[in-house]
Amino acid sequence: MIAQVSPPAFQNVGWKYYLVFAICGFTNALFFWAFLPETRGVPLEELDSYFEKVPLFVPGSHVELRDPAAREEELRAGKLVVGGVEEDVKEVREKDSEV
Numbered sequence: 001m002i003a004q005v006s007p008p009a010f011q012n013v014g015w016k017y018y019l020v021f022a023i024c025g026f027t028n029a030l031f032f033w034a035f036l037p038e039t040r041g042v043p044l045e046e047l048d049s050y051f052e053k054v055p056l057f058v059p060g061s062h063v064e065l066r067d068p069a070a071r072e073e074e075l076r077a078g079k080l081v082v083g084g085v086e087e088d089v090k091e092v093r094e095k096d097s098e099v
Contacts, residue, residue: 034059041065 009017037054039047042065055061 037063041068043071 006017009020034057037051037058039050042050046066050063053063
């Protein structure tokens with residue numbers, strides 16, 4: 001669509017057509033900043049509980065993340081913490097194999 005619309009738009013509007021892309025880029029960046037929380041450092045298993053804690057409007061909110069070093073030690077010890085509930089990895093595998 002952009003390839004078909006751009007030539008006539010440049011002929012009729014000229015350089016002002018670039019403003020469409022600038023405005024779209026700015027509004028997209030604003031949306032990402034306001035509504036999509038940072039998930040760096042959150043393990044995949046804990047994303048559901050993380051998104052339940054994060055408010056709709058993200059800026060200014062603070063959700064406490066678990067210490068990455070402590071999380072690594074738990075994983076090495078075979079402990080799986082999902083949504084604040086600690087389970088043994090062997091038990092989880094047994095549950096999955098039963099299903």
